[in-house]
Amino acid sequence: MNALHELFYGFGIAFQPMNLLFCFTGVFIGTMVGVLPGIGPVGAMSLFLPVTYGIPPVSGIIMLAGMFYGAMYGGSTTSILVNIPGEATSVVTCLDGYQMALQGRAGPALGISAFGSFIAGTLGVVGLMVFATPLAEFAVKFGPTEYFSLMCLGLSVLVYLTKGSVLKGLVMAGIGLLLSYIGMDVVTGKARFTFGLIGLVDGIGLVPLVMGLFGISEILLNLEKLGERTILKTVITGLLPSKEDWRRSAKPIARGTLLGFFLGILPGAGAITATFMSYALEKKLSKRPEQFGNGAIEGVAGPESANNSAASAALIPLFSLGIPSNIIAALLLGAMMIHGIRPGPLMITENPEVFWGTVASMYTGNVMLLVLNLPFIGIWVKILKIPYRTLFPLILIFCLIGSYSVNSNVFDIYLMVFFGGLGYLFRKLDYEPAPLVLAFVLGPMLEQNFRQALILSDGGFGVFVTYPLSAGSLLISLFLLLSAVLPAVQRKRRAVTSE
Amino acid sequence: MLVKRTRKVEGLFWGGIGLLICLFTWGPDFGSLREPGPSFLAFFTGLFVAGIGMVMAFLAFISKTFQCQTSNVEFLFRNISWFRLIYTMGLLLGYAFLLNTIGYILTTFLVLFGLLYDWKTNRWGSSFLISIATAVVTYLVFEIWLHCQFPRGIFPWW
Helix, strand or coil: CHHHHHHHHHHHHHCCHHHHHHHHHHHHHHHHHHHCCCCCHHHHHHHHHHHHHHCCHHHHHHHHHHHHHHHHHHHHHHHHHHCCCCCHHHHHHHHHHHHHHHCCCHHHHHHHHHHHHHHHHHHHHHHHHHHHHHHHHHHHCCCHHHHHHHHHHHHHHHHHHCCCCHHHHHHHHHHHHHHHHCEECCCCCCEECCCCCHHHCCCCCHHHHHHHHHHHHHHHHHHCCCCCCCCCCCCCCCCCCCHHHHHHHHHHHHHHHHHHHHHHCCCCCHHHHHHHHHHHHHHHHCCCHHHCCCCCCHHHHHHHHHHHHHHHHCHHHHHHHCCCCCHHHHHHHHHHHHCCCCCCCCHHHHCHHHHHHHHHHHHHHHHHHHHHHCCCHHHHHHHHCCCHHHHHHHHHHHHHHHHHHHHCCHHHHHHHHHHHHHHHHHHHCCCCHHHHHHHHHHHHHHHHHHHHHHHHCCCCCCHHHHCHHHHHHHHHHHHHHHHHHCHHHHHHHHHHHCC | CHHHHHHHHHHHHHHHHHHHHHHHHCCHHHECCCCECCCHHHHHHHHHHHHHHHHHHHHHHHCCHHHHCCCCHHHHCCCCCHHHHHHHHHHHHHHHHHHHHHCHHHHHHHHHHHHHCCCCCCCCHHHHHHHHHHHHHHHHHHHHHCCCCCCCCCCCCC
């Protein structure tokens, strides 16, 4: 009852005209950056961070949070219509969403993606509201050993799902980890692997890396063809999924919501891992696994629900413990601290308007997103129908601006161009960039937890196999990787992961 | 046969990269099991990459299946418009190179004009207008509204 009372208090704040406006601005920009390939929520939130300086803290947090979960919605649109993930959490949606669009089923794919996102997003907020404290307490009991093993599991799942060679996926994960080590060592404070470049002392930024590997390389791949690249020309009709679509999607949405919620709460695991795990789970449970990669609606419904649920859950450790579970939560943390708010167990009692106002605004934001992404899907499609000859220079300029503006540093542009060229070569040679990016994101936490676990166990590697949760995670990882190289599994895997 | 050879080269390449990383990270920063240093995990990651590279090369040596595949590196890079690729990459690097010197508006205009320019038709009117409009609008949005700090370059009053 107390939670309900507090929620009504939150709605009182969220429904203030100013906060409604900022909530709408946030979800609108979030959807737009989700739709536009090459600029993601991290870049957009970085760009809009200065805007929050001049407005009340609760309005600023509402807007930034809106961008975060709004991008989760918008990212699926480009995945389905152009086969380019608007942002990293929509990579998996490309696999079946684009195939559905090619088969003339873009409408149901977009529809189930929006409904799944709405259901999962709303349930995720309910979870955030009701279970915040106990779930955060549970997750906080995990030690460095468990975190390390869980991150290994996340990486293994990603490699297992890599299209083509598992060995290439493992190499990419290794390269991602190595790139994440560049910069300041968090334990000793010593700069490492910087090759004398001052720009590398703070490490390689996620924004130039992702923009390069996904945005620039994609554009280069399209430019190499002499002919004009065409955006999928399809008439989007029947956005409301059929009964059969709902029947096939109901369970994946439910499973994706739960999986996303529990993975989203874990630092490092987050929305990206949740989408890949959801896809793997649905493929495993499906009676028609061969349809995955060829337009299975379950492959859209599950991951899209998982990423939206994870987006809400990712805020739990931030709000209740002051721990950002990903780079976006870290940006929100920065915004709060600018306003003198200290996230942590005391935040809910000291600044209830921020916590409950943001929670309540997420309900209204999800409704706004459903309206933006279904009746007004035409607006986003029109953005996508701009001729590629005109669109790609604009995307490149946004990449350049986004990459520069995070640190106001030209070096980040050089990095982005470098990773663009590298990503192009990788893709040409069938090396998927997704394992690299996930390993890069998980790398610092993986390293920190690994070193802490060794220090705490006095150098005993056995600690990773004696703790039940850790041992379980590592066993599953091993099973996945070994099974992927068995000839029979390899043949089946190739069939389901090839487009 | 070409694919098999490519796999061998790829495997040996990654094996070499991994070993180089091991050599590079082996030293005082390695630390110990009880007190891992800054390059501790990097060493093992290098070892991991080297191991995978070796497995890749070994499989290419013993496997006969690669010979059946038709694609190869030469095929992958055939019929590519190298001019457009190099030209685009050159403009992106040019943006980074010129930004601090000549400022945001002029650099954005020049690079965008270069990217939009149609070399087939030699039409420049629409490219010019879109470039100038984009440069001004993005300046107003990012610099004036969002207070992003862009270099002013040779026009300090902008």
